[in-house]
Amino acid sequence: MVQAIGLWVVAIVGAINVWYFWSYLSTARDQAKAAFRQAEGLLKPVVVVASTTTLPVDSAAPVTGDIPAEVYGDFVRLINIGNGPALDLHWNYQRVHESVHGKCAYLAPACEFVMKIPVEVGTGEKSIHVEYKSFDDVSYISDTVLRDRVIERSTVREA
Structure with missing residues (x-):
């Protein structure tokens, strides 16, 4: 017991x-x-389309509503505004009549990748879709919607 x-x-x-x-x-x-x-x-990468702010022509006039951001320069530029490198970038620029795509091995922080594709004006809505990874293999997706040169919407998310 x-x-x-x-x-x-x-x-x-x-x-x-x-x-x-x-x-x-x-x-x-x-x-x-x-x-x-x-x-x-x-050390997260954040890849976006480089933009500039369009200010009103008359600087003395009151600013009302949203001030749109436009694509910076004549060509689309991807810029890494994050703190870590973006690896194995795959991008797709969906224009009105065609889709152009490409790859970039890496994009270091504060660096840019210039697509030698002119931004179309007056052709309606366009989109830029970018997929990339961080150094520890986390996947991200960046989507930007353009109307002419104006950036209408920009999102970055984990895939």
């Missing part, structure tokens, strides 16, 4: 130890994931 009680005590203490060990491992795994996401946030 004493041996049976002893076995039950050992089994219960062992089960409690296993539960604590499993709980500890789960917490450590969650902390490792959080640290990884924090590092990713510090």
Whole structure:
């Protein structure tokens, strides 16, 4: 009888130890994931279409409504405004009558990639779709919608 009680005590203490060990491992795994996401946030690439702000012609006039952003320069430029490199870029410029696409091996932070494709004016809506990865293989998608030279919408998200 004493041996049976002893076995039950050992089994219960062992089960409690296993539960604590499993709980500890789960917490450590969650902390490792959080640290990884924090590092990713510090070195995250963010690729967007380079733009400039169009200011009103009469600088003394009050500004009402939205001030549109336009594509910077005569050609579409992709710029990495993030803190980490963008790797394996695949871009697609959907114009009214055609789709032009290409690749870029990497884009360092604060650097730009110039597509030698003129921005069409007066041809309706166009879109630029860019897919790229961070150094730790997280995929991102950047989408920009243009009407003439004006940037109507720009989004960046995890794929």
